[in-house]
Amino acid sequence: MKLYTAITLISTLIFSSLSAHEGPWTVARPDGHAPISVMGDHMHEMGEWMVSYRYMSMNMDGLLKGSNTVAPTMMATGFMPNMLPTEMTMDMHMFGTMYAISNQWTLMGMLNYLDNEMSMPMGKMDSSGLGDIKIAGLYDLAQWDSGRRMHLKLGLNLPTGSIDEKHNGNILGYGMQLGSGTYDFEPAITYLAQTENYSYGAQLGGILRIGENDQDYTLGNKFEATLWGARKITDSLSASAKFDYSRQSEVDGKDTRMNEAMSPALNPNSQGRDITIFGLGLNYYFKDGGLSGHRLAAEWETPIDQKVNGVQLELDSVWTLGWQYAW
Numbered sequence: 001m002k003l004y005t006a007i008t009l010i011s012t013l014i015f016s017s018l019s020a021h022e023g024p025w026t027v028a029r030p031d032g033h034a035p036i037s038v039m040g041d042h043m044h045e046m047g048e049w050m051v052s053y054r055y056m057s058m059n060m061d062g063l064l065k066g067s068n069t070v071a072p073t074m075m076a077t078g079f080m081p082n083m084l085p086t087e088m089t090m091d092m093h094m095f096g097t098m099y100a101i102s103n104q105w106t107l108m109g110m111l112n113y114l115d116n117e118m119s120m121p122m123g124k125m126d127s128s129g130l131g132d133i134k135i136a137g138l139y140d141l142a143q144w145d146s147g148r149r150m151h152l153k154l155g156l157n158l159p160t161g162s163i164d165e166k167h168n169g170n171i172l173g174y175g176m177q178l179g180s181g182t183y184d185f186e187p188a189i190t191y192l193a194q195t196e197n198y199s200y201g202a203q204l205g206g207i208l209r210i211g212e213n214d215q216d217y218t219l220g221n222k223f224e225a226t227l228w229g230a231r232k233i234t235d236s237l238s239a240s241a242k243f244d245y246s247r248q249s250e251v252d253g254k255d256t257r258m259n260e261a262m263s264p265a266l267n268p269n270s271q272g273r274d275i276t277i278f279g280l281g282l283n284y285y286f287k288d289g290g291l292s293g294h295r296l297a298a299e300w301e302t303p304i305d306q307k308v309n310g311v312q313l314e315l316d317s318v319w320t321l322g323w324q325y326a327w
């Protein structure tokens with residue numbers, strides 16, 4: 001219930017006619033960009049370029065069955081105790097670029113490098129390498145004079161990441177693979193609003209997998225809703241709070257190289273989750289001087305509610321650090 005109260009509160013803030021500022025929405029302030037974990041939140045003006053780098057570190061610890069903590073035993077989980085994950089870290093390096101071909105369309109591309117590590121009583125395993133490449137077009141839907149605007153994202157995930165990652169010759173679980181193996185359609189709609197000292201945003205998006213990969217399985221489709229608000233503290237610094245709800249279904253089909261009875265990591269029904277995350281962030285915008293056009297941002301996120309499909313590690317925290325430069 002806490003969640004719904006929070007969402008109602010934030011929605012009210014966004015949609016009520018709070019003293020919106022005069023003139024169109026502007027990017028030229030620290031909260032002109034969303035919290036750093038939000039993708040495709042802003043557009044550019046015709047001819048403008050942006051490059052960005054994000055480092056994201058996700059930490060998982062302890063086991064959940066549904067929404068309850070479970071003991072790492074055969075009895076409680078139905079899996080071999082020595083093949084139950086105890087912790088996992090996923091580090092991601094994300095390199096992005098944006099270019100506005102017109103005032104209506106901004107194109108973006110993102111390349112990820114992943115570094116995963118998972119521990120089980122039988123040992124540690126890791127995988128690393130290029131992930132899936134994402135391309136997208138952002139289309140300006142509407143701009144109002146009172147500091148509001150709305151845009152659509154049409155994104156495509158290209159299956160460049162490996163789904164054949166192994167450890168000592170054995171195929172690693174779904175979560176340790178570097179890509180989905182499928183072309184995925186990633187649409188989103190984003191609404192932005194600014195007042196003199198505050199800004200708000202809402203984004204609804206999803207991942208729709210197209211077909212199955214060459215191992216005859218499809219990762220779950222995903223739905224995601226994000227709401228954030230930020231306070232401009234100075235002309236260069238803003239602080240943000242964010243709620244993010246996402247739901248991803250289990251794997252459809254299965255990778256026949258994996259023995260699904262051995263470990264939840266190898267089980268198609270122990271993938272995907274319902275999760276609500278709360279995040280706190282800071283954006284810094286270099287307005288003038290030699291670093292004009294550069295931005296730095298940091299965000300820390302932690303779940304307030306999660307329910308996994310089957311048996312899975314519990315998400316503990318996510319850190320995202322980012323640099324962006326537009327010209």
Ligand SMILES: [Cu+2]
Pocket residue numbers: 042043044050098326
């Ligand atoms: Cu940009």
